[in-house]
Amino acid sequence: MPARLRVYHALLAIGVVAAYFSTEWGGVHAWLGYGVAGVILFRLVLALTGAPQLGLMRFYPHFHGLKLGNAFTHPAISRVLLVGIAVCLIGVTATGIAMDKGRTLSLGAPPAVSAASPEIGARASSEGEDADEGRGDEEEEGDGQEGEEGGPLGELHELFGNGLMLLVAVHVSYLFLFKRPLARFMLFAAPKRPSAQDK
Numbered sequence: 714m715p716a717r718l719r720v721y722h723a724l725l726a727i728g729v730v731a732a733y734f735s736t737e738w739g740g741v742h743a744w745l746g747y748g749v750a751g752v753i754l755f756r757l758v759l760a761l762t763g764a765p766q767l768g769l770m771r772f773y774p775h776f777h778g779l780k781l782g783n784a785f786t787h788p789a790i791s792r793v794l795l796v797g798i799a800v801c802l803i804g805v806t807a808t809g810i811a812m813d814k815g816r817t818l819s820l821g822a823p824p825a826v827s828a829a830s831p832e833i834g835a836r837a838s839s840e841g842e843d844a845d846e847g848r849g850d851e852e853e854e855g856d857g858q859e860g861e862e863g864g865p866l867g868e869l870h871e872l873f874g875n876g877l878m879l880l881v882a883v884h885v886s887y888l889f890l891f892k893r894p895l896a897r898f899m900l901f902a903a904p905k906r907p908s909a910q911d912k
Contacts, residue, residue, distance in 0.1 A: 811866060
């Protein structure tokens with residue numbers, strides 16, 4: 714398994730956890746979501762390299778050879794968890810981008826008003842008064858926007874996010890219980906040397 718897959722895995726894990734725990738931080742949460750989307754695109758590009766360890770077929774569970782004796786260590790368990798994580802990850806990212814509608818990416822700001830021009834300053838003052846009068850209407854529009862984000866799309870976004878974190882917790886627990894060498898490898902830890910008793 715190439716080192717770049719471990720780097721991808723680490724970036725994705727950090728981004729997902731940071732995005733999940735930054736839901737109250739507005740713009741930070743949105744930027745983290747776009748970062749996660751970028752990491753997903755990077756993973757898809759890696760899949761096109763043809764390396765068997767990076768192919769998308771790794772997510773397809775094969776149940777051949779699954780028996781009661783090897784039920785917990787069979788690769789199908791890991792792959793089913795990976796498919797669930799991938800579905801929730803794509804779902805939470807797609808719904809987040811759909812709710813944001815590119816607002817976070819639009820960095821254009823209105824030009825600053827120069828105090829050197831009295832005409833512009835007077836116009837800005839007049840516009841400021843008009844803005845104060847219409848503030849009630851803007852607040853109502855803002856409430857409508859929050860209602861939209863809290864609507865079905867927002868609920869779906871939250872559902873995918875909670876499902877993702879649950880599956881990640883099960884995935885991590887499964888690796889530490891039944892695939893500890895793989896868990897250590899993905900965490901950049903040195904392989905455990907066999908003790909004298911194991912020999």
